[in-house]
Amino acid sequence: MIMLNILEEKYIQNKLTAEELKQLRHEVQQLSDESISTRMQARWMANDIDTSDVPVSRLDQIKKRIDASSFSSNSYSWLRRTAQIAAAIIIPVLIITSFYLYRENKNLGTNEMIVSTNIGERANITLPDGTHVTLNSESKLKYAPQTFNKSERLIHFEGEAYFDVKKNHDIPFLIRTTDVQIKVVGTKFNLSARDKNPVAELVLEEGKVLFTSLSSKECREISPNQKVTLDKKTGVITITNMNTQSISPWRKGDLVFHNARFTDIIHTIESNYGVSINITSNSAIQKDLFSGTVPTNNISEAMEIIGKAYHLTPTIVNKNVTLSESY
Amino acid sequence: MVRQLKNGSRTAFNTIYDMYAARVYAFCFQYIKSRQDVEEIVEDVFIKLWQNKNTIRNENSLQALLFIMAKGLLIDTYRARLNEPEYEEYVSYFNESSFSVQDTSKKIEYDDFCRELQRAMKKLSDTQRHIFSACKLQQLSNKEVADKYALNEQTVKNQLSLSLKILREELKNSWIWIVILLNC
Numbered sequence: 001m002i003m004l005n006i007l008e009e010k011y012i013q014n015k016l017t018a019e020e021l022k023q024l025r026h027e028v029q030q031l032s033d034e035s036i037s038t039r040m041q042a043r044w045m046a047n048d049i050d051t052s053d054v055p056v057s058r059l060d061q062i063k064k065r066i067d068a069s070s071f072s073s074n075s076y077s078w079l080r081r082t083a084q085i086a087a088a089i090i091i092p093v094l095i096i097t098s099f100y101l102y103r104e105n106k107n108l109g110t111n112e113m114i115v116s117t118n119i120g121e122r123a124n125i126t127l128p129d130g131t132h133v134t135l136n137s138e139s140k141l142k143y144a145p146q147t148f149n150k151s152e153r154l155i156h157f158e159g160e161a162y163f164d165v166k167k168n169h170d171i172p173f174l175i176r177t178t179d180v181q182i183k184v185v186g187t188k189f190n191l192s193a194r195d196k197n198p199v200a201e202l203v204l205e206e207g208k209v210l211f212t213s214l215s216s217k218e219c220r221e222i223s224p225n226q227k228v229t230l231d232k233k234t235g236v237i238t239i240t241n242m243n244t245q246s247i248s249p250w251r252k253g254d255l256v257f258h259n260a261r262f263t264d265i266i267h268t269i270e271s272n273y274g275v276s277i278n279i280t281s282n283s284a285i286q287k288d289l290f291s292g293t294v295p296t297n298n299i300s301e302a303m304e305i306i307g308k309a310y311h312l313t314p315t316i317v318n319k320n321v322t323l324s325e326s327y
Numbered sequence: 328m329v330r331q332l333k334n335g336s337r338t339a340f341n342t343i344y345d346m347y348a349a350r351v352y353a354f355c356f357q358y359i360k361s362r363q364d365v366e367e368i369v370e371d372v373f374i375k376l377w378q379n380k381n382t383i384r385n386e387n388s389l390q391a392l393l394f395i396m397a398k399g400l401l402i403d404t405y406r407a408r409l410n411e412p413e414y415e416e417y418v419s420y421f422n423e424s425s426f427s428v429q430d431t432s433k434k435i436e437y438d439d440f441c442r443e444l445q446r447a448m449k450k451l452s453d454t455q456r457h458i459f460s461a462c463k464l465q466q467l468s469n470k471e472v473a474d475k476y477a478l479n480e481q482t483v484k485n486q487l488s489l490s491l492k493i494l495r496e497e498l499k500n501s502w503i504w505i506v507i508l509l510n511c
Contacts, residue, residue: 012357018419025409036405037398044354044394051349058362059348062370066344070377071337 003027008039116140117159120293120305122254129153130166131173136250137301138194160192162248165207176214179232183210189222190248200230203242213237250297259289265306273299274319279312281325286310329389332380340380344373347393355397358405360414360437368404372396412464413441420498440498447497455490462487 007024010016016024028036115135117123123135129149133141139159148154153173165173167186175182177193180200187207193200202211202222209222216235222228227242255268263286266277279286290309294302303314303321312323331339351372355365375396383392408414417440448456454476461472462483469487473480 014360014421016418018415021409021415021418028406028409033402036402040358040398040401041391041394045390049350049353049357051353053356054349054352058366059352059369062348062366063341063344063373065370066373066377070374 112142112144114140114142119301119308120295127153127155129168129171129173132164132166134162134248134251136160136162137295137298157191157193159194160190160250162188162190162251164188167207179214180230181212181214183212184208198232200232201227203227203248211237250295255294255296255302256292257294258291260291261289262286262310265290265294269294269299269302269306272296273302275299275316275321276319277303277321277323279323281312281323329383333383335380340373340377343376343389347390348373351393351397355401358401359408361408361441362436362438364404368397368400371400412466413444416444416463417441420495443498444494447494450497451490451493455486455493458483458486459490459494 003023004027007016007020007027010020011024115123115125115133117135117137117139119137121135121137123139125133125135125141127133127143127148128145131153135141136159139161140157141161142156143154149171151171153168153171155173155175157175157177163175163184165184165187169185173184173186175184175191177191177200178195180193180202182191182202184207187209188205189207189209190203190205191200192202202209204222204224204226206224209228210219211222211228211230212219213230213235215232218235218237220228220237220239222239225242227240229238229240230236231238255272257265257268260268266279269275270277288310290306292305292309294305296302299321300314300316303316303323306312307314307323307326310323311326313326315322315324328339328342332343348369351369352365355368356362359365359368372393376393379396383389414437417437420440421435448459451459457476458472461467461475462469467475469480469483472478473483476483478486
Protein backbone atom coordinates (compact mmCIF):
# COMPACT_ATOMS: atom_id res chain seq x y z
CA MET A 1 0.00 0.00 0.00
CA ILE A 2 2.79 2.35 0.87
CA MET A 3 4.53 1.35 -2.30
CA LEU A 4 1.42 2.23 -4.21
CA ASN A 5 1.19 5.65 -2.57
CA ILE A 6 4.77 6.43 -3.45
CA LEU A 7 4.40 5.27 -7.02
CA GLU A 8 1.17 7.12 -7.46
CA GLU A 9 2.68 10.29 -6.08
CA LYS A 10 5.63 10.00 -8.42
CA TYR A 11 3.26 9.39 -11.32
CA ILE A 12 1.28 12.50 -10.54
CA GLN A 13 4.50 14.52 -10.27
CA ASN A 14 5.78 13.02 -13.55
CA LYS A 15 8.86 11.73 -11.79
CA LEU A 16 8.43 8.06 -12.62
CA THR A 17 10.99 5.92 -14.29
CA ALA A 18 9.93 3.44 -16.91
CA GLU A 19 10.51 0.63 -14.46
CA GLU A 20 8.40 2.29 -11.81
CA LEU A 21 5.67 2.84 -14.37
CA LYS A 22 5.55 -0.85 -14.98
CA GLN A 23 5.20 -1.47 -11.28
CA LEU A 24 2.42 1.06 -10.93
CA ARG A 25 0.64 -0.48 -13.84
CA HIS A 26 0.81 -3.83 -12.17
CA GLU A 27 -0.48 -2.49 -8.87
CA VAL A 28 -3.41 -0.62 -10.37
CA GLN A 29 -4.39 -3.63 -12.36
CA GLN A 30 -4.98 -5.44 -9.09
CA LEU A 31 -7.30 -2.76 -7.78
CA SER A 32 -11.02 -2.59 -8.32
CA ASP A 33 -12.71 0.54 -9.61
CA GLU A 34 -14.15 1.14 -6.14
CA SER A 35 -10.75 1.17 -4.47
CA ILE A 36 -9.35 3.50 -7.07
CA SER A 37 -12.41 5.70 -6.67
CA THR A 38 -11.99 5.91 -2.90
CA ARG A 39 -8.35 6.84 -3.19
CA MET A 40 -9.08 9.46 -5.79
CA GLN A 41 -11.98 10.98 -3.93
CA ALA A 42 -9.86 11.44 -0.85
CA ARG A 43 -7.41 13.47 -2.86
CA TRP A 44 -10.19 15.38 -4.59
CA MET A 45 -11.87 16.52 -1.42
CA ALA A 46 -8.58 17.79 0.02
CA ASN A 47 -8.00 21.42 -0.79
CA ASP A 48 -4.55 21.36 -2.26
CA ILE A 49 -5.06 21.08 -5.99
CA ASP A 50 -2.95 23.50 -8.03
CA THR A 51 -5.03 25.11 -10.75
CA SER A 52 -2.48 27.64 -11.94
CA ASP A 53 -1.57 25.67 -15.02
CA VAL A 54 -5.10 25.45 -16.33
CA PRO A 55 -5.53 27.54 -19.50
CA VAL A 56 -8.49 29.89 -19.06
CA SER A 57 -9.11 30.08 -22.78
CA ARG A 58 -9.64 26.33 -22.90
CA LEU A 59 -12.13 26.54 -20.02
CA ASP A 60 -14.06 29.18 -21.94
CA GLN A 61 -14.09 26.97 -25.04
CA ILE A 62 -15.39 24.07 -23.02
CA LYS A 63 -18.08 26.24 -21.47
CA LYS A 64 -19.24 27.27 -24.91
CA ARG A 65 -19.65 23.66 -25.93
CA ILE A 66 -21.51 22.90 -22.73
CA ASP A 67 -23.86 25.80 -23.29
CA ALA A 68 -24.44 24.73 -26.86
CA SER A 69 -25.58 21.26 -25.95
CA SER A 70 -27.48 22.13 -22.77
CA PHE A 71 -29.18 25.38 -23.63
CA SER A 72 -30.18 25.40 -27.27
CA SER A 73 -33.47 27.27 -27.40
CA ASN A 74 -36.29 24.77 -27.69
CA SER A 75 -38.44 26.86 -29.92
CA TYR A 76 -35.82 26.81 -32.62
CA SER A 77 -34.18 23.47 -32.18
CA TRP A 78 -37.08 21.57 -33.70
CA LEU A 79 -36.96 23.94 -36.62
CA ARG A 80 -33.26 23.38 -37.02
CA ARG A 81 -33.72 19.66 -36.84
CA THR A 82 -36.50 19.72 -39.39
CA ALA A 83 -34.36 21.86 -41.67
CA GLN A 84 -31.48 19.46 -41.26
CA ILE A 85 -33.63 16.47 -42.12
CA ALA A 86 -35.21 18.27 -45.06
CA ALA A 87 -31.81 19.28 -46.35
CA ALA A 88 -30.53 15.76 -45.96
CA ILE A 89 -33.32 14.55 -48.19
CA ILE A 90 -33.57 17.38 -50.67
CA ILE A 91 -29.92 17.77 -51.45
CA PRO A 92 -29.34 14.21 -52.65
CA VAL A 93 -32.62 14.36 -54.58
CA LEU A 94 -31.53 17.59 -56.26
CA ILE A 95 -28.16 16.15 -57.15
CA ILE A 96 -29.64 13.01 -58.62
CA THR A 97 -32.26 14.96 -60.54
CA SER A 98 -29.76 17.32 -62.07
CA PHE A 99 -27.55 14.41 -63.09
CA TYR A 100 -30.55 12.78 -64.69
CA LEU A 101 -31.65 15.92 -66.47
CA TYR A 102 -28.14 16.60 -67.64
CA ARG A 103 -27.89 13.13 -69.10
CA GLU A 104 -31.29 13.44 -70.71
CA ASN A 105 -30.28 16.75 -72.19
CA LYS A 106 -27.09 15.32 -73.58
CA ASN A 107 -29.04 12.46 -75.06
CA LEU A 108 -31.41 14.81 -76.77
CA GLY A 109 -28.47 16.63 -78.19
CA THR A 110 -26.95 13.57 -79.73
CA ASN A 111 -30.12 12.44 -81.45
CA GLU A 112 -30.78 13.08 -85.04
CA MET A 113 -33.33 15.67 -86.06
CA ILE A 114 -35.65 14.51 -88.78
CA VAL A 115 -38.16 16.67 -90.58
CA SER A 116 -40.37 15.01 -93.10
CA THR A 117 -43.50 15.71 -95.05
CA ASN A 118 -46.20 13.41 -96.25
CA ILE A 119 -47.96 13.60 -99.55
CA GLY A 120 -49.55 17.00 -99.97
CA GLU A 121 -47.70 18.43 -97.01
CA ARG A 122 -45.28 21.32 -96.93
CA ALA A 123 -42.91 22.18 -94.16
CA ASN A 124 -40.68 25.09 -93.26
CA ILE A 125 -37.69 24.59 -91.09
CA THR A 126 -34.87 26.75 -89.86
CA LEU A 127 -31.64 24.94 -89.15
CA PRO A 128 -29.38 25.86 -86.20
CA ASP A 129 -27.20 27.98 -88.46
CA GLY A 130 -30.13 30.04 -89.71
CA THR A 131 -30.54 28.26 -93.00
CA HIS A 132 -34.15 28.20 -94.11
CA VAL A 133 -35.53 25.14 -95.88
CA THR A 134 -38.96 24.80 -97.44
CA LEU A 135 -39.83 21.15 -97.90
CA ASN A 136 -42.18 20.10 -100.64
CA SER A 137 -44.41 17.08 -100.25
CA GLU A 138 -42.96 13.65 -99.53
CA SER A 139 -39.57 14.93 -98.53
CA LYS A 140 -37.26 14.16 -95.66
CA LEU A 141 -34.40 16.07 -94.12
CA LYS A 142 -32.04 14.67 -91.45
CA TYR A 143 -29.25 16.26 -89.46
CA ALA A 144 -27.44 15.84 -86.16
CA PRO A 145 -27.79 18.93 -83.96
CA GLN A 146 -24.71 18.11 -81.91
CA THR A 147 -22.33 18.17 -84.85
CA PHE A 148 -24.22 20.30 -87.32
CA ASN A 149 -22.56 23.65 -87.05
CA LYS A 150 -19.10 22.52 -86.05
CA SER A 151 -16.71 21.90 -88.94
CA GLU A 152 -19.38 21.41 -91.57
CA ARG A 153 -23.11 21.66 -91.93
CA LEU A 154 -24.19 18.25 -93.11
CA ILE A 155 -27.73 17.18 -93.85
CA HIS A 156 -29.16 14.06 -95.42
CA PHE A 157 -32.01 14.72 -97.77
CA GLU A 158 -34.51 13.00 -99.98
CA GLY A 159 -37.31 14.64 -101.94
CA GLU A 160 -37.68 18.20 -103.05
CA ALA A 161 -36.98 21.42 -101.20
CA TYR A 162 -36.01 25.02 -101.61
CA PHE A 163 -32.88 25.93 -99.69
CA ASP A 164 -31.91 29.37 -98.51
CA VAL A 165 -28.51 28.67 -97.04
CA LYS A 166 -26.98 31.12 -94.57
CA LYS A 167 -23.64 32.35 -95.76
CA ASN A 168 -20.67 30.94 -93.85
CA HIS A 169 -17.41 30.59 -95.71
CA ASP A 170 -15.71 28.71 -92.89
CA ILE A 171 -18.34 26.02 -92.45
CA PRO A 172 -19.56 24.59 -95.75
CA PHE A 173 -23.11 23.39 -96.12
CA LEU A 174 -23.37 19.83 -97.41
CA ILE A 175 -26.45 18.05 -98.67
CA ARG A 176 -26.16 14.35 -99.19
CA THR A 177 -28.81 12.47 -101.08
CA THR A 178 -28.83 8.93 -102.38
CA ASP A 179 -27.22 9.94 -105.65
CA VAL A 180 -25.72 13.38 -105.34
CA GLN A 181 -23.86 15.58 -102.93
CA ILE A 182 -24.27 19.33 -102.96
CA LYS A 183 -21.77 21.68 -101.43
CA VAL A 184 -22.51 25.36 -100.91
CA VAL A 185 -21.35 28.24 -98.76
CA GLY A 186 -24.28 30.61 -99.01
CA THR A 187 -26.87 30.15 -101.66
CA LYS A 188 -30.48 29.88 -102.71
CA PHE A 189 -31.57 26.99 -104.83
CA ASN A 190 -34.16 24.36 -105.44
CA LEU A 191 -33.15 20.74 -105.17
CA SER A 192 -35.18 17.86 -106.44
CA ALA A 193 -33.65 14.52 -105.43
CA ARG A 194 -36.43 12.02 -105.20
CA ASP A 195 -35.37 8.38 -105.06
CA LYS A 196 -38.21 7.35 -107.33
CA ASN A 197 -37.30 9.90 -110.02
CA PRO A 198 -34.86 8.90 -112.72
CA VAL A 199 -33.19 12.31 -112.50
CA ALA A 200 -31.98 14.62 -109.77
CA GLU A 201 -32.19 18.32 -110.44
CA LEU A 202 -30.93 21.49 -108.91
CA VAL A 203 -31.86 24.98 -109.99
CA LEU A 204 -29.64 27.73 -108.63
CA GLU A 205 -31.07 31.13 -107.86
CA GLU A 206 -28.19 32.84 -106.11
CA GLY A 207 -24.67 31.98 -105.03
CA LYS A 208 -22.53 29.03 -105.99
CA VAL A 209 -23.02 25.29 -105.82
CA LEU A 210 -20.71 22.31 -106.17
CA PHE A 211 -22.73 19.40 -107.50
CA THR A 212 -21.22 15.92 -107.20
CA SER A 213 -22.53 12.64 -108.51
CA LEU A 214 -21.91 10.03 -105.85
CA SER A 215 -21.67 7.24 -108.38
CA SER A 216 -19.33 8.76 -110.93
CA LYS A 217 -17.59 11.18 -108.55
CA GLU A 218 -17.95 13.81 -111.21
CA CYS A 219 -18.15 17.28 -109.71
CA ARG A 220 -19.52 20.39 -111.42
CA GLU A 221 -19.76 23.98 -110.31
CA ILE A 222 -23.10 25.72 -110.88
CA SER A 223 -23.70 29.42 -111.32
CA PRO A 224 -26.92 31.36 -110.77
CA ASN A 225 -29.76 30.81 -113.18
CA GLN A 226 -28.40 27.45 -114.16
CA LYS A 227 -30.06 24.12 -113.82
CA VAL A 228 -28.05 20.97 -113.35
CA THR A 229 -29.54 17.57 -114.06
CA LEU A 230 -28.13 14.18 -113.10
CA ASP A 231 -29.29 11.25 -115.12
CA LYS A 232 -29.11 8.51 -112.49
CA LYS A 233 -28.88 5.71 -114.99
CA THR A 234 -26.13 7.11 -117.13
CA GLY A 235 -24.48 9.24 -114.49
CA VAL A 236 -24.33 12.14 -116.90
CA ILE A 237 -24.51 15.63 -115.49
CA THR A 238 -26.06 18.29 -117.70
CA ILE A 239 -26.08 22.01 -117.08
CA THR A 240 -28.64 24.26 -118.76
CA ASN A 241 -29.35 27.92 -118.39
CA MET A 242 -32.71 28.90 -117.02
CA ASN A 243 -35.21 31.57 -116.45
CA THR A 244 -35.19 32.37 -112.72
CA GLN A 245 -38.88 32.75 -112.47
CA SER A 246 -39.54 29.09 -112.63
CA ILE A 247 -37.08 27.97 -109.95
CA SER A 248 -39.56 26.56 -107.46
CA PRO A 249 -42.94 26.86 -109.01
CA TRP A 250 -44.35 24.67 -106.28
CA ARG A 251 -43.68 27.37 -103.76
CA LYS A 252 -45.93 29.76 -105.56
CA GLY A 253 -49.10 28.47 -104.08
CA ASP A 254 -51.60 25.74 -103.83
CA LEU A 255 -55.19 25.26 -104.58
CA VAL A 256 -56.88 25.34 -101.23
CA PHE A 257 -60.34 23.83 -100.88
CA HIS A 258 -62.79 24.29 -98.03
CA ASN A 259 -65.80 22.02 -98.10
CA ALA A 260 -65.72 22.01 -101.85
CA ARG A 261 -67.88 19.81 -104.01
CA PHE A 262 -66.23 17.14 -106.03
CA THR A 263 -67.34 18.56 -109.37
CA ASP A 264 -65.98 21.99 -108.49
CA ILE A 265 -62.64 20.52 -107.56
CA ILE A 266 -62.41 18.66 -110.83
CA HIS A 267 -63.20 21.78 -112.76
CA THR A 268 -60.58 23.83 -110.90
CA ILE A 269 -57.89 21.29 -111.50
CA GLU A 270 -58.79 20.96 -115.12
CA SER A 271 -58.42 24.68 -115.68
CA ASN A 272 -55.22 25.04 -113.61
CA TYR A 273 -53.43 22.28 -115.40
CA GLY A 274 -55.14 22.42 -118.72
CA VAL A 275 -56.08 18.79 -118.60
CA SER A 276 -59.34 16.95 -119.01
CA ILE A 277 -60.46 14.64 -116.25
CA ASN A 278 -62.69 11.64 -116.82
CA ILE A 279 -64.46 9.82 -114.03
CA THR A 280 -65.43 6.22 -114.57
CA SER A 281 -66.87 5.55 -111.17
CA ASN A 282 -70.46 5.99 -110.13
CA SER A 283 -69.75 5.89 -106.41
CA ALA A 284 -71.86 8.04 -104.14
CA ILE A 285 -68.66 9.07 -102.29
CA GLN A 286 -68.25 11.78 -104.85
CA LYS A 287 -71.06 13.59 -103.10
CA ASP A 288 -68.70 14.21 -100.17
CA LEU A 289 -67.25 17.62 -99.62
CA PHE A 290 -63.47 17.98 -99.69
CA SER A 291 -61.26 20.18 -97.60
CA GLY A 292 -57.57 20.21 -98.43
CA THR A 293 -54.67 21.58 -100.37
CA VAL A 294 -53.65 20.61 -103.87
CA PRO A 295 -50.48 21.75 -105.64
CA THR A 296 -50.65 23.84 -108.76
CA ASN A 297 -47.65 22.47 -110.52
CA ASN A 298 -47.68 18.74 -109.96
CA ILE A 299 -50.59 17.06 -111.67
CA SER A 300 -49.81 13.58 -110.46
CA GLU A 301 -49.57 14.72 -106.87
CA ALA A 302 -52.75 16.74 -107.21
CA MET A 303 -54.63 13.77 -108.63
CA GLU A 304 -53.24 11.45 -106.00
CA ILE A 305 -54.57 13.68 -103.24
CA ILE A 306 -58.00 13.88 -104.76
CA GLY A 307 -57.94 10.21 -105.54
CA LYS A 308 -57.12 9.25 -101.98
CA ALA A 309 -59.87 11.47 -100.61
CA TYR A 310 -62.50 9.93 -102.86
CA HIS A 311 -61.19 6.37 -103.11
CA LEU A 312 -60.34 6.76 -106.78
CA THR A 313 -57.22 5.84 -108.66
CA PRO A 314 -55.88 8.37 -111.15
CA THR A 315 -54.35 7.44 -114.44
CA ILE A 316 -52.56 10.22 -116.28
CA VAL A 317 -51.78 10.06 -119.98
CA ASN A 318 -50.46 13.37 -121.26
CA LYS A 319 -53.33 15.80 -120.88
CA ASN A 320 -55.95 13.20 -120.06
CA VAL A 321 -56.67 12.07 -116.55
CA THR A 322 -58.92 9.17 -115.72
CA LEU A 323 -60.25 8.58 -112.23
CA SER A 324 -61.44 5.05 -111.66
CA GLU A 325 -62.68 3.09 -108.70
CA SER A 326 -60.01 1.99 -106.15
CA TYR A 327 -59.99 -1.58 -104.91
CA MET B 328 -26.85 28.97 -4.94
CA VAL B 329 -27.36 25.24 -5.16
CA ARG B 330 -31.03 25.90 -4.58
CA GLN B 331 -31.03 28.31 -7.46
CA LEU B 332 -29.33 25.72 -9.61
CA LYS B 333 -32.00 23.21 -8.75
CA ASN B 334 -34.59 25.71 -9.85
CA GLY B 335 -32.94 25.94 -13.22
CA SER B 336 -30.97 29.11 -12.88
CA ARG B 337 -28.39 29.49 -15.62
CA THR B 338 -26.61 32.16 -13.70
CA ALA B 339 -26.12 29.75 -10.82
CA PHE B 340 -24.82 27.15 -13.24
CA ASN B 341 -22.34 29.63 -14.70
CA THR B 342 -21.11 30.58 -11.24
CA ILE B 343 -20.62 26.95 -10.30
CA TYR B 344 -18.66 26.42 -13.48
CA ASP B 345 -16.38 29.34 -12.68
CA MET B 346 -15.85 27.94 -9.20
CA TYR B 347 -15.13 24.34 -10.03
CA ALA B 348 -14.16 23.82 -13.67
CA ALA B 349 -10.49 24.62 -13.19
CA ARG B 350 -10.30 22.26 -10.24
CA VAL B 351 -11.88 19.42 -12.17
CA TYR B 352 -9.49 20.09 -15.03
CA ALA B 353 -6.35 20.18 -12.90
CA PHE B 354 -7.31 17.13 -10.87
CA CYS B 355 -8.09 14.96 -13.86
CA PHE B 356 -4.98 16.14 -15.65
CA GLN B 357 -2.87 14.73 -12.82
CA TYR B 358 -4.15 11.28 -13.67
CA ILE B 359 -4.70 11.49 -17.39
CA LYS B 360 -1.83 13.65 -18.66
CA SER B 361 -3.62 14.44 -21.94
CA ARG B 362 -5.33 17.83 -22.29
CA GLN B 363 -7.60 16.49 -25.01
CA ASP B 364 -8.96 13.76 -22.79
CA VAL B 365 -9.28 16.04 -19.79
CA GLU B 366 -11.32 18.59 -21.69
CA GLU B 367 -13.70 15.87 -22.68
CA ILE B 368 -14.22 14.91 -19.04
CA VAL B 369 -14.78 18.50 -17.90
CA GLU B 370 -17.39 19.01 -20.59
CA ASP B 371 -19.06 15.74 -19.74
CA VAL B 372 -19.19 16.48 -16.00
CA PHE B 373 -20.89 19.85 -16.31
CA ILE B 374 -23.35 18.69 -18.94
CA LYS B 375 -24.34 15.90 -16.59
CA LEU B 376 -24.54 18.38 -13.71
CA TRP B 377 -27.11 20.44 -15.54
CA GLN B 378 -29.03 17.40 -16.64
CA ASN B 379 -29.20 16.07 -13.06
CA LYS B 380 -29.53 19.34 -11.18
CA ASN B 381 -32.63 18.10 -9.41
CA THR B 382 -30.82 15.32 -7.60
CA ILE B 383 -28.49 17.57 -5.63
CA ARG B 384 -29.27 17.36 -1.95
CA ASN B 385 -27.35 20.21 -0.37
CA GLU B 386 -24.47 22.59 -0.87
CA ASN B 387 -21.95 20.40 0.82
CA SER B 388 -22.39 17.56 -1.52
CA LEU B 389 -21.84 19.61 -4.70
CA GLN B 390 -18.12 18.93 -4.67
CA ALA B 391 -18.70 15.25 -4.05
CA LEU B 392 -21.32 15.16 -6.77
CA LEU B 393 -18.85 16.56 -9.26
CA PHE B 394 -16.42 13.79 -8.46
CA ILE B 395 -19.09 11.13 -8.87
CA MET B 396 -19.90 12.49 -12.29
CA ALA B 397 -16.26 12.51 -13.28
CA LYS B 398 -15.08 9.24 -11.86
CA GLY B 399 -16.40 6.85 -14.52
CA LEU B 400 -14.51 8.35 -17.43
CA LEU B 401 -11.63 9.37 -15.18
CA ILE B 402 -10.84 5.89 -13.90
CA ASP B 403 -11.19 4.24 -17.28
CA THR B 404 -8.87 6.72 -18.94
CA TYR B 405 -6.39 6.47 -16.07
CA ARG B 406 -6.16 2.72 -16.45
CA ALA B 407 -5.78 3.02 -20.20
CA ARG B 408 -3.04 5.57 -19.88
CA LEU B 409 -0.99 3.38 -17.56
CA ASN B 410 -1.19 0.58 -20.06
CA GLU B 411 -0.42 2.69 -23.08
CA PRO B 412 2.91 1.88 -24.75
CA GLU B 413 3.18 5.45 -26.04
CA TYR B 414 3.04 6.67 -22.46
CA GLU B 415 5.79 4.28 -21.50
CA GLU B 416 7.81 5.72 -24.39
CA TYR B 417 7.10 9.18 -23.05
CA VAL B 418 8.33 8.28 -19.60
CA SER B 419 11.48 6.48 -20.76
CA TYR B 420 12.29 9.25 -23.19
CA PHE B 421 12.38 11.79 -20.42
CA ASN B 422 14.35 9.54 -18.16
CA GLU B 423 17.02 8.56 -20.61
CA SER B 424 17.59 11.66 -22.61
CA SER B 425 20.17 14.18 -21.54
CA PHE B 426 17.85 16.93 -22.60
CA SER B 427 17.12 18.99 -19.54
CA VAL B 428 13.51 18.21 -18.85
CA GLN B 429 13.79 17.94 -15.11
CA ASP B 430 12.85 21.57 -15.11
CA THR B 431 9.08 21.21 -15.27
CA SER B 432 8.52 24.58 -16.91
CA LYS B 433 10.06 23.12 -20.03
CA LYS B 434 8.24 19.85 -19.71
CA ILE B 435 6.82 18.58 -22.95
CA GLU B 436 3.19 17.65 -22.84
CA TYR B 437 2.09 14.14 -23.54
CA ASP B 438 -0.30 15.19 -26.33
CA ASP B 439 2.52 16.95 -28.13
CA PHE B 440 4.83 14.01 -27.53
CA CYS B 441 2.38 11.63 -29.19
CA ARG B 442 2.03 13.89 -32.18
CA GLU B 443 5.77 14.33 -32.56
CA LEU B 444 6.30 10.60 -32.18
CA GLN B 445 3.91 9.97 -35.05
CA ARG B 446 5.74 12.45 -37.18
CA ALA B 447 9.19 11.10 -36.24
CA MET B 448 8.11 7.57 -37.02
CA LYS B 449 7.59 8.62 -40.61
CA LYS B 450 11.34 9.13 -40.82
CA LEU B 451 11.98 5.47 -40.19
CA SER B 452 12.24 2.96 -42.97
CA ASP B 453 9.30 0.60 -43.29
CA THR B 454 11.19 -2.22 -41.62
CA GLN B 455 12.32 -0.03 -38.78
CA ARG B 456 8.84 1.26 -38.27
CA HIS B 457 7.40 -2.22 -38.17
CA ILE B 458 10.01 -3.40 -35.73
CA PHE B 459 9.61 -0.39 -33.50
CA SER B 460 5.88 -0.68 -33.51
CA ALA B 461 5.97 -4.40 -32.80
CA CYS B 462 8.54 -4.20 -30.02
CA LYS B 463 7.49 -1.07 -28.27
CA LEU B 464 3.88 -0.52 -29.05
CA GLN B 465 2.63 -4.04 -29.41
CA GLN B 466 5.07 -5.21 -26.74
CA LEU B 467 6.24 -8.27 -28.60
CA SER B 468 9.56 -9.79 -27.57
CA ASN B 469 12.53 -9.61 -29.87
CA LYS B 470 12.09 -13.25 -30.71
CA GLU B 471 8.44 -12.83 -31.57
CA VAL B 472 9.23 -9.90 -33.80
CA ALA B 473 12.01 -11.86 -35.48
CA ASP B 474 9.59 -14.67 -36.23
CA LYS B 475 6.89 -12.34 -37.46
CA TYR B 476 9.09 -10.55 -39.94
CA ALA B 477 11.37 -13.43 -40.87
CA LEU B 478 14.48 -11.77 -39.53
CA ASN B 479 17.03 -13.03 -37.13
CA GLU B 480 16.96 -11.76 -33.58
CA GLN B 481 20.20 -9.84 -33.79
CA THR B 482 18.88 -7.92 -36.79
CA VAL B 483 15.79 -7.06 -34.82
CA LYS B 484 17.89 -5.78 -31.91
CA ASN B 485 20.07 -3.72 -34.20
CA GLN B 486 17.20 -2.27 -36.15
CA LEU B 487 15.41 -1.45 -32.95
CA SER B 488 18.28 0.44 -31.40
CA LEU B 489 18.82 2.22 -34.69
CA SER B 490 15.15 3.20 -34.79
CA LEU B 491 15.29 4.48 -31.25
CA LYS B 492 18.33 6.54 -32.07
CA ILE B 493 16.66 8.06 -35.10
CA LEU B 494 13.48 8.77 -33.22
CA ARG B 495 15.31 10.44 -30.36
CA GLU B 496 17.26 12.58 -32.76
CA GLU B 497 14.05 13.55 -34.51
CA LEU B 498 12.25 14.26 -31.31
CA LYS B 499 15.15 16.25 -29.94
CA ASN B 500 15.04 18.46 -33.04
CA SER B 501 11.34 19.07 -32.74
CA TRP B 502 11.54 19.66 -29.02
CA ILE B 503 13.80 22.54 -29.72
CA TRP B 504 11.04 24.15 -31.75
CA ILE B 505 8.43 23.34 -29.13
CA VAL B 506 10.55 24.72 -26.37
CA ILE B 507 11.08 27.92 -28.30
CA LEU B 508 7.36 28.22 -28.84
CA LEU B 509 6.66 27.65 -25.16
CA ASN B 510 9.06 30.38 -24.22
CA CYS B 511 7.57 32.99 -26.48
